[in-house]
Amino acid sequence: MEKAYTIDQQIAQLKSNGMMFDDEEKAKEILLDVGYYRLGFYSFPYEIKFPCLEHRDHKLKLGTTFKSVYDLYEFDTRLRRLLLNALDRIEVNIRTKFIYNISLRYIDDPCWFVNRKYVTSNFVNAFEEQVYAAMRKNPIIQHHHANHPGIYAPAWKTIEFMTIGNIITLYDSLKETDAKDLVANAYGCSRGVFYNYMETIRVLRNKCAHGGCIYRMDFPRGIKRLPADISADCRHNIKGGIDVVRYILGCISQTRKTELENEIHNLVCSIQTDEAKKVVAQTSKLEY
Template sequence: MGVVAITVEEQIKKLKGRGMLMDQGINKAEEILFDIGYYRLGFYWYYYQNHKTHIFHQPIKLSDVVKLYYFDFDLKMLLLRYIYRIEVHFRTQLVYFASNQYEKNNTWYVDSKIVNSSIFKEFNNIYFNLKTKTNTLKKHHNKHSSNYAPAWKVFEFLTFGQVFRFYSNLKSHELKKKIANSYTIRDIALLESYFLALINIRNICSHNGVLFDYNQPYGIKRIPSYEYRIKTNNSTNMNASIKLILFMLSKISKNRANDLKSELNVLFSESKKCKVVEEMINSKIKLDI
């Protein structure tokens, strides 16, 4: 929209001047723009524009852009639900194995003998916010004089990325291996690269980025499973990320991995009924599950 706000009427005029077809009528176009927003939809009609002139390469229907937007939205909501399952499982493994290994130290996560102290400064700020805003931790500190609550209380309120930082900063290689064994992965560095990739996808899903065209900053390393192996040369696109999600999910529950696979097939099948969306799926994702 540039640097100056314009009315919905002006937005429609601008889009029509660039070649957008208001195929459902002006009233519906106004409804869509008031609902989703010109700026957000712009991330999706971007693919059909000359990026210098902003003129559409060919007449494009607003309804097709909206279908692409909703395909991406539905894909985000679907993957987010299953990534959350992986996130909860990972948090549980870390808290369980670490808390049992250091059974006499329920605040092992702030012990510099156990965790690299480089993360403590940032974490202390996070913890201050948690204990002032989270009822569970408020109640704990009202009853106990300790500076920190036990790990199993605290980690429930940490993000996937924050939990991962504690795992990656554990000093005990053997403890890391125990947790990695939960996923039948021996290579700790490989597991860490997988979790970083999952966190990237989770962040896109949670913060309204465009997902279907997302590329991992680093390629996903070879998945140790024939069923979920990436069969193309592209290890950064969404197909590769979806294969990784399916693989990690299968290590927790094969049934849930099969559920996700089925739901993906339904979503892609329905979305491909729109030719514009089908072309984008085939050129950007190239799903091969």
């Protein structure tokens, strides 16, 4: 059974794996801040057996420094923060366009999202238990029900508090293709591509929000190449995900898109060690 290491044992273990240190005291400070296990996610690309992670022995390539591993961690952390800011802006915009377009299309029914005429029965059947039950605890929704009759709050209140996953499911559950087109066309997409891009955004957003390691994250389903102009070799990696974010941001505001591109460019340029720069270029495909 594995046992916890003291900070000195952690340093010793890293040394035995081939890691080099410029300042061991600083390294101890970082390990006590970030954590030995978490920092290990950023040593993967420096391991001799990478990218094969089966039967790992954690042995590092000759010349691997603690600084280069921490450099990669810092890059990943700062990239995650940049993307969270952009993803928040995108989520708000998608939510707004969805509420606006579909609520006006079904203007006679403020609760169109549970109307079987417009939405599939599977979504309606699961809505109360899987979506609205938790929402009923929201003070704003409680205030609505205290002042207005009806089982549910109208779409512009209810959908405002749905998760991005709920919204994607609701979009997919719309019966009328013309209704789906109203939202998808606002972003220059067909229905299938828009759904694919929303799923990409959902996966990326959840990974970022939970502090996940994103520099080498994978999108198993693959990202649609157009209209976001995704390179063939980036349909499954973080570069492809970022290109979707850039594309959707551009549909919202060219200024915001340019700001993100400049921020990522500056971030890549700020990487201090050549080893980390090489990892980012090879693994993340980011070379802004």
